[in-house]
Amino acid sequence: MKKRMKKPLKANQYLLLGFLAIILMGSLLLKLPIAHNEGIKISYWDSLFISTSAVCVTGLVTVDVALTFSLFGRTVIAILILLGGLGFASMVISFSLLLGMNIGLSQRSFIKEAYNLSSVQGTLMVVRTVALTALVVQGVGVFIEYFIFRSSYAPLDALGHALFNTISAFNNAGFDLMGKFQSLTLYRQSVAMNLTTAFLIIIGGTGFFVIADIVRNRAWKKLSMHSRIVVTMNSILIIVGFLFYLLVEHLEPLAAFFQSVTTRTAGFNTVDIAGLSQAGLLVTILLMFMGASPGSTGGGIKTSTTFTLFLSLGSLMFGRQTAAFKRKIGSESILKAFQVLLLSVLLVSGGSFLLLLIEGSKFTFLEVLFEIVSAFATVGLSMGITTEIATLSKLVLVVVMFAGRVGPITIATSFARKTSQLGYVEEQVFIG
Amino acid sequence: MKKRMKKPLKANQYLLLGFLAIILMGSLLLKLPIAHNEGIKISYWDSLFISTSAVCVTGLVTVDVALTFSLFGRTVIAILILLGGLGFASMVISFSLLLGMNIGLSQRSFIKEAYNLSSVQGTLMVVRTVALTALVVQGVGVFIEYFIFRSSYAPLDALGHALFNTISAFNNAGFDLMGKFQSLTLYRQSVAMNLTTAFLIIIGGTGFFVIADIVRNRAWKKLSMHSRIVVTMNSILIIVGFLFYLLVEHLEPLAAFFQSVTTRTAGFNTVDIAGLSQAGLLVTILLMFMGASPGSTGGGIKTSTTFTLFLSLGSLMFGRQTAAFKRKIGSESILKAFQVLLLSVLLVSGGSFLLLLIEGSKFTFLEVLFEIVSAFATVGLSMGITTEIATLSKLVLVVVMFAGRVGPITIATSFARKTSQLGYVEEQVFIG
Ligand SMILES: [K+]
Ligand SMILES: [K+]
Numbered sequence: 083m084k085k086r087m088k089k090p091l092k093a094n095q096y097l098l099l100g101f102l103a104i105i106l107m108g109s110l111l112l113k114l115p116i117a118h119n120e121g122i123k124i125s126y127w128d129s130l131f132i133s134t135s136a137v138c139v140t141g142l143v144t145v146d147v148a149l150t151f152s153l154f155g156r157t158v159i160a161i162l163i164l165l166g167g168l169g170f171a172s173m174v175i176s177f178s179l180l181l182g183m184n185i186g187l188s189q190r191s192f193i194k195e196a197y198n199l200s201s202v203q204g205t206l207m208v209v210r211t212v213a214l215t216a217l218v219v220q221g222v223g224v225f226i227e228y229f230i231f232r233s234s235y236a237p238l239d240a241l242g243h244a245l246f247n248t249i250s251a252f253n254n255a256g257f258d259l260m261g262k263f264q265s266l267t268l269y270r271q272s273v274a275m276n277l278t279t280a281f282l283i284i285i286g287g288t289g290f291f292v293i294a295d296i297v298r299n300r301a302w303k304k305l306s307m308h309s310r311i312v313v314t315m316n317s318i319l320i321i322v323g324f325l326f327y328l329l330v331e332h333l334e335p336l337a338a339f340f341q342s343v344t345t346r347t348a349g350f351n352t353v354d355i356a357g358l359s360q361a362g363l364l365v366t367i368l369l370m371f372m373g374a375s376p377g378s379t380g381g382g383i384k385t386s387t388t389f390t391l392f393l394s395l396g397s398l399m400f401g402r403q404t405a406a407f408k409r410k411i412g413s414e415s416i417l418k419a420f421q422v423l424l425l426s427v428l429l430v431s432g433g434s435f436l437l438l439l440i441e442g443s444k445f446t447f448l449e450v451l452f453e454i455v456s457a458f459a460t461v462g463l464s465m466g467i468t469t470e471i472a473t474l475s476k477l478v479l480v481v482v483m484f485a486g487r488v489g490p491i492t493i494a495t496s497f498a499r500k501t502s503q504l505g506y507v508e509e510q511v512f513i514g
Numbered sequence: 515m516k517k518r519m520k521k522p523l524k525a526n527q528y529l530l531l532g533f534l535a536i537i538l539m540g541s542l543l544l545k546l547p548i549a550h551n552e553g554i555k556i557s558y559w560d561s562l563f564i565s566t567s568a569v570c571v572t573g574l575v576t577v578d579v580a581l582t583f584s585l586f587g588r589t590v591i592a593i594l595i596l597l598g599g600l601g602f603a604s605m606v607i608s609f610s611l612l613l614g615m616n617i618g619l620s621q622r623s624f625i626k627e628a629y630n631l632s633s634v635q636g637t638l639m640v641v642r643t644v645a646l647t648a649l650v651v652q653g654v655g656v657f658i659e660y661f662i663f664r665s666s667y668a669p670l671d672a673l674g675h676a677l678f679n680t681i682s683a684f685n686n687a688g689f690d691l692m693g694k695f696q697s698l699t700l701y702r703q704s705v706a707m708n709l710t711t712a713f714l715i716i717i718g719g720t721g722f723f724v725i726a727d728i729v730r731n732r733a734w735k736k737l738s739m740h741s742r743i744v745v746t747m748n749s750i751l752i753i754v755g756f757l758f759y760l761l762v763e764h765l766e767p768l769a770a771f772f773q774s775v776t777t778r779t780a781g782f783n784t785v786d787i788a789g790l791s792q793a794g795l796l797v798t799i800l801l802m803f804m805g806a807s808p809g810s811t812g813g814g815i816k817t818s819t820t821f822t823l824f825l826s827l828g829s830l831m832f833g834r835q836t837a838a839f840k841r842k843i844g845s846e847s848i849l850k851a852f853q854v855l856l857l858s859v860l861l862v863s864g865g866s867f868l869l870l871l872i873e874g875s876k877f878t879f880l881e882v883l884f885e886i887v888s889a890f891a892t893v894g895l896s897m898g899i900t901t902e903i904a905t906l907s908k909l910v911l912v913v914v915m916f917a918g919r920v921g922p923i924t925i926a927t928s929f930a931r932k933t934s935q936l937g938y939v940e941e942q943v944f945i946g
Contacts, residue, residue, distance in 0.1 A: 330871070360879050361870035368863060391856055398853055399926045413845075420852035421830055424823055427859070431800060438793035439762075447792050447880035494831045 095496050101137060101166075101488055108133030108162045117155030124150060127473050134480045136162035138487035139379055141256025141349040141462020142453075144469055144476060148261035153242075159257060160249050166487070167253025167286070167379040168216060211294035216252070219285050223248035226278045230269075251282035254379040256349025256462035263469075270352040276340045283348040284320075287374035288312060307409040308386060312375040315385035319346060323369055331362045345369045347380030349462025356465045360448065363465070367452055370459040371426070381460030381486050383426050390419040418491065425490035430454050433482045440475045453479070458486035527928050533569060533598075533920055540565030540594045549587030556582060559905050566912045568594035570919035571811055573688025573781040573894020574885075576901055576908060580693035588674075591689060592681050598919070599685025599718070599811040600648060643726035648684070651717050655680035658710045662701075683714035686811040688781025688894035695901070702784040708772045715780040716752075719806035720744060739841040740818060744807045747817035751778060755801055763794045777801045779812030781894025788897045792880065795897070799884055802891040803858070813892030813918050815858050822851040850923065857922035862886050865914045872907050885911070890918035 111117060112129040124145055131144045136159045151159065227244035235243060243259060250257045258265050269275040285293070295309040302310070323342030327333045333341060337352050344350045346369050358366065373382010389406070394416050397404045404411045433454040438447065449465045456463050457479045471479075485493055543549060544561040556577055563576045568591045583591065659676035667675060675691060682689045690697050701707040717725070727741040734742070755774030759765045765773060769785050776782045778801050790798065805814010821838070826848050829836045836843045865886040870879070881897045888895050889911045903911075917925055 359870070360875060360882075361867055364863070364867050364870060364879070394849075394853060395856060395926065398923070413849075416849070417826075417845075417852075420849075420856070421826060423856065423859075424827060424852070427855075431796070435793055435796055438791070438796060443792060446878060447796070447883075448878070450792075451879075491830070494827065 097492065098488055098496060104165055105134050105137045108137060108158060111158045112155060117152055117158060118150055119152050122150050127476055131476050131480055133162060134483050137166035138460050138483040139163055139166045139253050139255040140457060140460040140483045142457055142464060142468050146261055146263060147257060148259045156246060160246055163249055163253050163255040211297055212290040215293050220248050220252050223252060223278060223282045230275050248282060251279045252286040254283060254286050254348045265351045267352050270337055273336060276336050279350060280340055280343045283343055287347055287378045287380040289375040289378035291377045292375060307407050310407045311386050311389045315389045319372060326365055331358060346372060347374040347382060347459060347461050351463060355463050363448060363452060367455050370455050370461045373459045383422050387419045387422050390416055391423060422491055425494060429485055429490055430458055433478055436478045437475050440472055454482055457482040460487050530920055530928060536597055537566050537569045540569060540590060543590045544587060549584055549590060550582060551584050554582050559908055563908050563912055565594060566915050569598035570892050570915040571595055571598050571685050571687040572889060572892040572915045574889055574896060574900050578693055578695060579689060580691045588678060592678055595681055595685050595687045643729055644722040647725050652680050652684050655684060655710060655714045662707050680714060683711045684718040686715060686718050686780045697783045699784050702769055705768065708768050711782060712772055712775045715775055719779055719810045719812040721807040721810035723809045724807060739839050742839045743818050743821045747821045751804060758797055763790055778804060779806040779814060779891060779893050783895060787895050795880060795884060799887050802887050802893045805891045815854050819851045819854050822848055823855060854923055857926060861917055861922055862890055865910055868910045869907050872904055886914055889914040892919050
């Protein structure tokens with residue numbers, strides 16, 4: 083009799099458990115009195131929420147971070163963001179590398195899952211590029227932001243703010259230490275702050291695999307189809323968002339650009355989100371939903387997914403192949419893209435339904451939907467209800483943030499057994 | 515030199531043009547003074563709206579039908595509903611049959627498109643079954659409803675109401691002559707009225723192809739996979755909706771059952787829709803979106819599409835084949851199901867966006883989304899904003915109703931050219 087217990091966990095099951103472990107550890111650390119400013123106490127549920135939000139690089143907060151957390155607490159949050167942003171799996175490998183350990187095939191398959199690579203080969207190179215890029219880009223960020231914050235803070239405080247803000251921006255976390263939930267609204271006019279933060283967000287949200295590809299090949303024609311799709315889609319979405327916020331919401335150019343960049347996953351804001359029109363909020367929801375690129379610090383269904391979906395519609399409408407940049411997109415990728423879409427729609431619908439059940443008519447449907455999509459796409463923008471929801475609702479958001487960060491496909495397939503290929507006869511169904 | 519003008523229209527282009535022609539003709543007839551009660555005048559846009567709503571069997575109305583329309587007007591509306599419900603194409607054939615004309619292959623391909631059949635063969639049988647079923651079922655409906663209405667109306671009036679109501683129910687149109695936009699709320703307690711109407715709705719919404727299949731084969735095991743899927747999914751959705759309205763919205767059993775049946779496309783109501791909770795409205799939106807079955811008088815993405823989508827997720831999660839009732843669902847059907855989902859989500863998002871742009875903050879997002887989904891799925895339920903929206907918004911709803919009725923796939927593919935199969939190399943993309 084075979085022992086069923088001995089069956090090894092699959093890579094994505096390790097990934098889920100690893101993320102969970104870090105979140106729980108973080109929630110305990112953030113509950114310690116030493117993590118709080120004097121006279122402040124928070125419930126375990128709030129510390130769980132903040133820990134989840136940090137590890138999932140979401141940025142939704144139920145308490146005022148600046149007011150609540152001590153230097154120790156802020157450091158814990160920053161480390162959680164770093165762990166969550168770079169991904170649990172690549173951290174395991176990075177530490178192993180640092181300690182001179184051997185990298186086995188099973189560990190590489192972590193990376194493969196985490197970065198959604200189609201083969202195990204080349205993962206080591208990706209990890210090295212990830213680490214180096216992360217270090218260099220964030221170094222530049224801290225350097226510039228130090229001088230920006232220096233105008234308002236003492237040297238050490240300015241350095242602290244520069245560090246926290248850079249980590250939060252590069253990892254698309256959207257946490258801030260400005261207090262009163264005002265995010266970067268104070269810096270709405272600051273060209274330096276807006277451009278630096280946008281730069282960090284864009285690099286972090288492009289995905290390390292694409293960055294590794296660009297670093298290695300340095301020519302558009304040599305890039306993989308995936309990299310070209312990501313760069314193209316990213317540019318299109320930034321421009322479309324910019325034009326929308328500029329022309330329809332009548333924001334000034336700098337604010338419109340920043341809002342377009344930050345909406346698709348970073349979650350900082352320089353403008354009052356609740357002050358947008360309902361049409362603007364709907365567009366914001368759609369931008370959040372589409373999100374950043376795979377293998378990046380960002381969330382959402384991802385730019386490559388959105389691109390593939392539209393390509394499939396284009397092929398339906400114009401009878402063309404689903405091809406881009408002279409490569410045909412595999413039918414597996416297309417099916418997966420649609421499955422991601424459906425799972426995401428179900429997750430968002432389910433989350434909204436639960437929140438509406440719990441909260442009744444306390445908030446509008448739009449506020450609830452906005453909050454859930456923001457949690458799912460690990461954006462962190464809010465129309466302002468996060469601090470007012472019930473504990474049960476916070477738990478719903480915790481689950482949605484987690485599912486959104488590890489990805490609905492990862493969760494869904496962690497149940498999968500091997501496909502049984504019984505020889506059923508194929509038959510078409512009438513659709514639509 | 516070839517004459518490009520001579521290229522024949524495709525079947526679905528005929529279908530689109532046919533629907534359009536009937537709608538425009540209807541809008542002109544409904545604008546005639548003879549169509550209105552004394553002293554009543556309506557704008558062309560309202561008559562266009564009512565005509566579209568009738569032909570698309572939607573049931574959204576910008577004016578009070580009972581108050582506005584004369585016997586002539588009501589007759590025009592009933593005929594538009596009949597034409598729209600049975601489908602333009604099958605009407606052409608039915609008339610041809612009646613007149614003893616020959617049925618050519620090109621006409622049969624109308625039917626094939628209209629009923630989403632995978633082959634041209636057997637279409638004649640389907641048309642005969644359609645006509646006969648429609649006649650018998652509606653005959654029974656009129657007979658029963660006459661006695662229900664007889665308790666409040668004189669014989670001729672009762673007959674008129676029974677006729678109009680039966681046509682409206684069987685064709686899932688949701689139009690009523692009760693006045694004051696009260697639909698069937700007066701009959702909330704009437705077991706006879708609720709059951710008769712529900713019976714008409716369910717038969718009409720099951721799809722003539724399935725009915726033909728059942729009439730012909732009379733045994734579960736002999737039915738096509740499609741028929742079994744439709745019957746199964748219909749039952750599941752009716753039960754789920756019933757339990758939800760009963761347990762969460764606390765409606766009494768009869769009202770909960772009727773609401774569950776009517777939501778997925780008929781659009782009558784015995785309860786106050788705007789009085790449902792926000793969670794209830796979200797579930798109603800989802801039920802409307804899923805809709806009735808293909809080739810029926812109903813709309814939405816269709817039961818078979820929903821079934822296929824969930825089956826695909828099941829296969830992803832549990833590693834099983836996408837098989838049901840011992841038949842594997844073709845990968846073409848699966849791709850088409852996802853494309854229908856995406857097109858429908860885009861249509862609903864786009865429609866909602868336009869309405870929000872036009873109306874600003876006059877209505878809540880939930881009211882607007884509800885209205886658009888109702889129009890898309892040709893349901894006709896409303897939280898009460900149809901009569902208050904701007905003319906431009908009415909035009910948006912007209913387009914959404916039309917696109918929803920003929921189906922997003924039909925519209926999308928009417929642009930299609932032949933697929934060019936250039937031999938691109940296939941490459942996978944990283945998704946989600
Ligand atoms: K974020
Ligand atoms: K209807």
